[in-house]
Amino acid sequence: MSVTIRDATVMQEGAGARVKRHxxxxxxxNFDPFVMFDHFELSPGTGFPEHPHRGFEAITYLFNGEIEHRDNLGNVSRVGAGGVQRFTAGAGIVHSEMPSVEETTSGIQLWVNLPKRLKTRQPSYQEAPTDSIPEAAIPGGRERRIAGEGGEVSLLTEALYRHVTLEAGADYELDLPEGWRAIVYLKTGTAEVNGNGLTSAQAAFVEDESRIHVRPTSASELMIAAAHPHGEPIRQRGPYVD
Structure with a gap:
């Protein structure tokens, strides 16, 4: 059983975007099948201008602001706080993600590797506005199911992705299928993940555990991504994951 706590590294990406990177x-x-996890913050005029990708899927989830996606498939769409944009790069896509409001825009961009057999799949795009994401009250908080069981966003990798808000002293448990691994990112607050202390912007990387147990010691907001690893070599070079 293994839980490793890691700090984020703050850096610049794109055109002036500030990210807390894990x-x-x-x-x-990487943490097969996850190949990128960025908590980004965009001020007006910054963002991610047109650039190429291939070999993975990306989910952009917004906490606040609004972002516009454009790609070479002809898609143009905007989502606001609580909304999601997912693209499957597959054989190749060219896109941009730029803030479309005069305020700070922030969120998480998560990349999920594609298995070798799907690397040449045709690219695709999905928009999921905030009111399409299932949200429910849970003991001591609320849970939004972005992808996986009961989620709105479709992925080619068997995975789940959740946004969880908890009050201090709540108990949150999530069972993991055999062989799955997970990233538990603490956006705000303080919490224990399987007995390990976590503070804001830290992430717990969970392996060989059958359950995730989160106990917040103050009001906390978390992102949880979990999946079964593909178990294949990952060749990751900038915007390409071959």
Missing amino acids: LPLPAFM
């Missing part, structure tokens, strides 16, 4: 980093490139 993946990829020189000492920790």
Whole structure:
């Protein structure tokens, strides 16, 4: 059983975007099948201008503001706080993500690797506005199911992705299928994940555990991504994951 707590590395990406990065980093490139995890913050005029991708799927989930996606498939769409944009790069896509309001826009961008057999799949795009994301009260908080069981966003990898808000002293448990691994990111607050202390902007990387147990010691907001690893070599080079 293993839970590793990791700090984020603050850096610049795109055109002036500030990110708190957990993946990829020189000492920790990926966590199969997850190949990028960025908590980004965009001020007006910054963002991610047109650039190419291939070999993975990306989910952009917004906490506040609004972002516009454009791609070479002809898609143009905007989502606001609580909304999601997902693209499957597959054989290749060219896109941009830029803030479309005069206020700070922030969220999480998560990249999920595609298995080798799906690397050449045709690219696709999905928009999920905030009111399409299932949300429910849970003991001591609320849970939004972005992808996986009961979620709105479709992925080609068997995975789940949740946004969880908890009050201090709540108990949140999530059972994991055999062989799955998970990233538990603490956006705000303080909490224990399987007995390990976590503070704001830290992430717990969970392996060989059958359950995730979160006990917040103050009001907390978390993102949880979990999936079964593909178990294949990952060749990650900037915007490409081959």
